[in-house]
Amino acid sequence: MSAHGTRGSGTTWVGRAIRRLEDPALITGKGRFTADLPAIHWVRFVRSTVAAGKLTKVHAPKGAMVITAADLKGVKKITPMLHKFNYRPVGQPALADGMVRFTGEPVAAVVAASEEEAEDIADQVELSIDETTPVTDARRALEAGAPQVHAEAPGNVILEGKVKTPDFDTVWNGAHKIVKVEARSRRQNATPMEPRGAHASYDVSTGRVTLTCTTQMPHLTRTAICDVLAFPESDLRVIAPDVGGGFGQKMSLASEYVVLVWLARKLKSSVAWTEDRRENLIAGFHSRDQHITLEGAFDRQSKLVALKADIVSNVGAYSCFPTTCGVEPLMAMAEMPGPYDVQQYACLARGVITNTCTMAPYRGVSRPVITFTLERLMDKAARAFAIDPIDIRRRNLIDKFPYKSAMGLEYDDATYKETLEMAVEAVDVPAFRARQKEARAKGRYLGIGFATFSERTGYGSPAFAARGMEITPGWETVIVSVDPSGFVEARIGSSPHGQGLRTTLAQIIADAIGTTPEMIKVVHGDTDRAPYGWGTFASRSLVISGGATLIAARKVRAKLIKIASHMLEAAPDDIVLADGSAKVAGTDRAIPIAKLAREAYTQTHRFKGEIEPGLTETGHYDPPGTFSNACHDAIVDVDAETGHVKVERFVVAEDAGLIINPMIADGQVHGGIAQGIGNALLEEIIYDDNGGILTATLADYLPPTAHEIPPIELHHIETPSPNSITKAKGLGEGGCIGAPAAVVNAINDALSPFGVEIEEIPATPQRIRAALRSAEKHSAHSRASGNPGP
Amino acid sequence: MDITLTINGRDHAIAVEPRRTLADAIREDCGQTGTHIGCEHGICGACTIIVDGEPIRSCLMFAVQANGKKIRTVEGLANGDKLHPMQQAFMDHHGLQCGFCTPGFLMLAIGVLEREPNISDDGLLDVLSSNLCRCTGYQNIIKAVRAAAKDMRKE
Numbered sequence: 038m039s040a041h042g043t044r045g046s047g048t049t050w051v052g053r054a055i056r057r058l059e060d061p062a063l064i065t066g067k068g069r070f071t072a073d074l075p076a077i078h079w080v081r082f083v084r085s086t087v088a089a090g091k092l093t094k095v096h097a098p099k100g101a102m103v104i105t106a107a108d109l110k111g112v113k114k115i116t117p118m119l120h121k122f123n124y125r126p127v128g129q130p131a132l133a134d135g136m137v138r139f140t141g142e143p144v145a146a147v148v149a150a151s152e153e154e155a156e157d158i159a160d161q162v163e164l165s166i167d168e169t170t171p172v173t174d175a176r177r178a179l180e181a182g183a184p185q186v187h188a189e190a191p192g193n194v195i196l197e198g199k200v201k202t203p204d205f206d207t208v209w210n211g212a213h214k215i216v217k218v219e220a221r222s223r224r225q226n227a228t229p230m231e232p233r234g235a236h237a238s239y240d241v242s243t244g245r246v247t248l249t250c251t252t253q254m255p256h257l258t259r260t261a262i263c264d265v266l267a268f269p270e271s272d273l274r275v276i277a278p279d280v281g282g283g284f285g286q287k288m289s290l291a292s293e294y295v296v297l298v299w300l301a302r303k304l305k306s307s308v309a310w311t312e313d314r315r316e317n318l319i320a321g322f323h324s325r326d327q328h329i330t331l332e333g334a335f336d337r338q339s340k341l342v343a344l345k346a347d348i349v350s351n352v353g354a355y356s357c358f359p360t361t362c363g364v365e366p367l368m369a370m371a372e373m374p375g376p377y378d379v380q381q382y383a384c385l386a387r388g389v390i391t392n393t394c395t396m397a398p399y400r401g402v403s404r405p406v407i408t409f410t411l412e413r414l415m416d417k418a419a420r421a422f423a424i425d426p427i428d429i430r431r432r433n434l435i436d437k438f439p440y441k442s443a444m445g446l447e448y449d450d451a452t453y454k455e456t457l458e459m460a461v462e463a464v465d466v467p468a469f470r471a472r473q474k475e476a477r478a479k480g481r482y483l484g485i486g487f488a489t490f491s492e493r494t495g496y497g498s499p500a501f502a503a504r505g506m507e508i509t510p511g512w513e514t515v516i517v518s519v520d521p522s523g524f525v526e527a528r529i530g531s532s533p534h535g536q537g538l539r540t541t542l543a544q545i546i547a548d549a550i551g552t553t554p555e556m557i558k559v560v561h562g563d564t565d566r567a568p569y570g571w572g573t574f575a576s577r578s579l580v581i582s583g584g585a586t587l588i589a590a591r592k593v594r595a596k597l598i599k600i601a602s603h604m605l606e607a608a609p610d611d612i613v614l615a616d617g618s619a620k621v622a623g624t625d626r627a628i629p630i631a632k633l634a635r636e637a638y639t640q641t642h643r644f645k646g647e648i649e650p651g652l653t654e655t656g657h658y659d660p661p662g663t664f665s666n667a668c669h670d671a672i673v674d675v676d677a678e679t680g681h682v683k684v685e686r687f688v689v690a691e692d693a694g695l696i697i698n699p700m701i702a703d704g705q706v707h708g709g710i711a712q713g714i715g716n717a718l719l720e721e722i723i724y725d726d727n728g729g730i731l732t733a734t735l736a737d738y739l740p741p742t743a744h745e746i747p748p749i750e751l752h753h754i755e756t757p758s759p760n761s762i763t764k765a766k767g768l769g770e771g772g773c774i775g776a777p778a779a780v781v782n783a784i785n786d787a788l789s790p791f792g793v794e795i796e797e798i799p800a801t802p803q804r805i806r807a808a809l810r811s812a813e814k815h816s817a818h819s820r821a822s823g824n825p826g827p
Numbered sequence: 828m829d830i831t832l833t834i835n836g837r838d839h840a841i842a843v844e845p846r847r848t849l850a851d852a853i854r855e856d857c858g859q860t861g862t863h864i865g866c867e868h869g870i871c872g873a874c875t876i877i878v879d880g881e882p883i884r885s886c887l888m889f890a891v892q893a894n895g896k897k898i899r900t901v902e903g904l905a906n907g908d909k910l911h912p913m914q915q916a917f918m919d920h921h922g923l924q925c926g927f928c929t930p931g932f933l934m935l936a937i938g939v940l941e942r943e944p945n946i947s948d949d950g951l952l953d954v955l956s957s958n959l960c961r962c963t964g965y966q967n968i969i970k971a972v973r974a975a976a977k978d979m980r981k982e
Contacts, residue, residue, distance in 0.1 A: 060918045063926030064910070066861020066901035070927065073860035153844070230865045230873055230927040230961050281863070281927025282961050314866040535925030535962050700921045704963060708924065711964030735870035735959070742956040743965040772964070 050544040050554060051763075054700035057540045058554060068279040071234040071251050076309035080300065081155035082293060083145040083162045084320060085137035088171035088392040088728020089184065092137050095145050096163040102148040103162060104296065106134035112299060113265040115290060117358040121505025124363060125195040127187045127390065129355035131265070131295040137166060138186055138354035139394050140728055141320030146296050148308065171392035171728035175351035176328060178391045186354060186390045195356065196363050196388035198370045202443050208343045208381040212334030216418040220410040221797040222777075224326040224351070224722040225715075227399045228740050231281020232312040233321055235294045237301035246301045249276040253288040254572030255532055257359055257510065259564050261290045262298050273298065277562035280534030284712070285398035286322045287534070288574045289357040318738055319730045323722055324399030326351040327365065329410045331373070334381075339422040341433050343381035344443075346373050346410075350403075352388045353395040359508045360398055362388045367504050369403040371444050375411050376453045376491045376666060377433045382443035392728045398574065400709065404774045405716055408490045412778035413796055416486075416785065426782070427461055430489055448491065449760045451666045452692045457489050459690035459752050460668040469672065477790065482675045483685075484787025488778035489668045494693075494767025495580025495760075496662030510571035512659035513578075515585035517546060517593050519652040521638045523631025525550070525557040527589070530570010531582035532562045536769065537701040538578050542586045544697055545763060549590035550597060551614030552630060568655070576665070576767030579697060581658055584762045588656030599648055600633045663758040665766040667691040669710070669775035673783040677791070677809060680802030682718055682784055684747045687776070692754040694766035699753075702768055707749055709772015715741045716773060717780035721799050792816070830894040834859055835903025843890045850874040852890035853900060861901040861930050865959070872958030875931035875938075876900050882938030901930035904937070912978035913937050913971070922971035924962030931958050936972045937979075944980050948973070 062068050097103035114128025133144045144164055149155035172178045172186065178193040186193055235250035252258045255275040263270045280287060293310060300308045312321060327350045334343040348369045352362035366386035374382060419429040434453040441447055464485065473483045498511025516528045527542055543554035560566050594614060601619035602609040605626055613620045620627040636643065637652040672686040689706060696702045719739040723731040732738040757764035777798055784800055793808040832839045834857055841856040853859050865873030867886045874885040877899040904911040913933050916922065923929040939946065939954045951972060960968060
């Protein structure tokens with residue numbers, strides 16, 4: 038199944054773990070990040086200190102430049118749109134206008150000559166806010182009489198997706214057993230190591246503004262800002278320089294960036310803002326925060342026959358641009374059945390608005406939560422049927438392709454069962470069970486947990502259109518050119534920020550045109566240089582931008598062959614491109630590609646009008662989407678006295694299609710798993726009853742350190758995707774999709790002697806101890822009433 | 828206050844407010860932006876540099892406290908085109924993705940290995956747990972630092 042073949046002519050760069058072309062600058066301190074730029078003016082945002090209320094006055098110190106909503110007359114609200122699912126558009130003003138809706142909402146922008154001065158002045162700005170009662174919990178927001186977050190969204194539900202397959206009721210009513218899970222995934226912050234920031238600079242001679250900012254979507258940032266500020270896109274250049282991680286947080290439009298561009302135009306100067314960590318944690322977009330009630334109906338053979346889900350997604354105070362808040366609940370609804378063959382499905386998915394920081398997509402988008410829920414369901418069902426959790430998966434995983442899901446999604450070739458078996462074999466389950474038994478006898482609680490999942494990646498515009506999105510960020514464009522010096526430049530609409538795309542795309546091009554990656558520069562993150570594109574998110578760039586790259590590179594290849602055939606006076610079929618030259622097969626006649634490129638510009642008369650001048654070709658790609666898959670298994674050691682969990686071992690069997698660069702692919706999986714372990718055990722944004730945030734430092738909000746992440750063992754299967762012209766599937770999110778389920782299933786396995794069920798993440802020591810205490814109480818009660826304890 | 832910061836062997840005579848952090852002074856007053864700021868409260872370690880041989884968080888030190896001390900930052904690691912073994916190992920083992928935390932990890936690891944070249948694997952893991960990386964899951968950082976430790980012992 039594994040094949041690292043080449044699709045070029047001669048060299049074989051695809052499939053090789055070459056070192057990254059990105060690294061030399063980053064490793065020597067020569068990377069250029071947004072906060073590295075000097076500016077004339079600096080901004081500090083004054084933020085709401087309360088979660089809900091009427092903003093009556095902003096008191097600015099005398100002589101200070103303090104911008105409020107009153108100054109931003111004519112600036113439109115950020116209002117992303119969905120045309121389906123009873124979506125109620127709610128607009129977000131760039132600065133709070135009359136109402137504040139979450140702690141940390143930007144209310145005013147202080148402008149000063151230095152960051153320190155701006156901060157000092159911001160400390161003196163006083164806000165008069167008539168506080169009202171906030172609502173931060175989504176289920177409470179659904180109750181009758183709950184505070185209303187937006188007048189235009191009575192009841193606080195701003196999105197409602199419903200689905201029910203035609204035979205659902207019949208199958209459900211005829212089922213043998215119903216198993217239920219009440220899952221809760223608490224709120225997270227994606228926590229890129231570089232907080233957000235922006236630098237806007239006005240060019241007095243052209244009237245253009247250059248916005249340099251930490252974004253995953255430079256073109257869409259340009260479109261959105263020009264929409265709300267109402268000026269031509271040609272007058273705004275957006276640059277995403279080196280971006281220090283995004284994970285989704287940097288794909289949504291920050292209202293702060295709108296203010297920066299407005300200020301640069303007003304001041305006709307340069308102005309910068311660097312978010313601090315506290316701002317990032319309270320206002321830099323949040324994620325997850327879902328309640329899912331999932332019920333599975335099984336037949337007598339423990340085959341899942343119907344699935345019923347109720348999804349409540351806390352989307353925060355506003356709807357994020359461009360995806361809208363529908364991104365979480367609708368993804369959960371569409372992909373809930375996951376890797377299992379189940380054709381009857383009913384789902385209600387709601388997006389509920391609350392007085393909390395706005396939600397944005399975060400690596401995995403809903404799938405960590407639905408996988409956690411579904412995999413809990415499978416483990417509980419296994420127990421209900423008294424069979425092994427591995428066996429129930431064997432009975433239910435999809436094994437015929439293409440497979441059409443109950444939601445109408447087409448799954449391409451994948452290896453759900455094979456990866457499960459691979460992961461099972463890697464851990465030697467019987468040996469583990471023996472060790473587990475021995476440990477239990479000594480009061481140590483070890484557990485093993487499995488998670489199988491599908492990861493929809495590289496999906497084009499139809500997937501977004503199905504959600505009714507006004508903006509369908511699906512396709513990508515790549516322009517590959519060989520310049521007269523013989524160097525290759527690929528300008529791409531994607532905007533990588535750590536994924537190593539400059540390297541992997543160079544590998545694809547190198548094979549296609551017979552050169553080496555060092556000869557290829559991939560240009561991205563600059564709207565003046567790159568073609569319009571959607572950026573990097575949703576495990577899409579290698580599939581979609583990679584596909585567009587291959588299309589463009591093949592056109593360049595065809596043209597090089599044409600030129601070579603003219604110059605070498607040989608038939609095109611006899612020309613081979615390899616090692617930087619065009620050769621006539623079976624002879625020693627050859628011309629360097631650099632020479633062909635030079636001729637393409639400087640000697641066009643030779644081609645007698647048969648070949649167009651220059652050597653620049655464009656590729657567009659808008660694929661249907663492809664499913665990666667994996668099985669994760671975790672072995673944990675739970676301290677029943679303290680509730681502490683140590684992840685001892687983590688095994689992954691992964692299939693992401695053809696792997697372009699194994700080193701980079703493994704790195705993506707590693708990083709995802711670490712975030713998944715954080716999701717499972719550590720990371721939680723906590724609001725108090727008044728809507729204040731209790732986790733505003735990295736001492737309170739806890740991304741994992743090297744100590745919490747065990748060595749990760751990776752096993753690969755490569756099933757080339759028929760839905761991706763490079764045969765590669767995306768894999769950026771899989772790590773964090775499977776890990777929470779595997780870890781929490783392992784915890785539940787470890788604690789099975791106590792009869793506790795952990796269905797809430799993060800499974801912190803407090804939650805584990807609370808579950809154990811309640812089990813102890815229950816068992817004491819049972820003993821007192823004469824029932825046998827666990 | 829007038830102070831002199833000696834960064835990678837070069838003196839920078841600057842005037843700073845007493846409250847200015849060393850991280851800000853290095854980046855803004857001395858123009859050495861390779862040192863990054865991730866949290867400004869001493870947790871993430873992105874701003875780790877070496878002062879008089881000790882890896883420290885430059886966001887937790889005032890610039891005036893570093894007056895006259897020997898400061899090393901990521902910009903001073905390579906010798907011309909020759910990378911420091913730690914930099915080479917990070918490239919060889921894919922110890923970085925977005926690269927934002929990388930300078931801090933390099934300085935942390937180098938600072939500790941120079942002081943304690945034979946540090947145990949467990950000891951190294953303890954040290955590396957003092958900085959945060961959000962991209963790599965630490966797997967390849969650990970691999971890179973272990974490989975570099977070997978190379979540094981040889982040199």
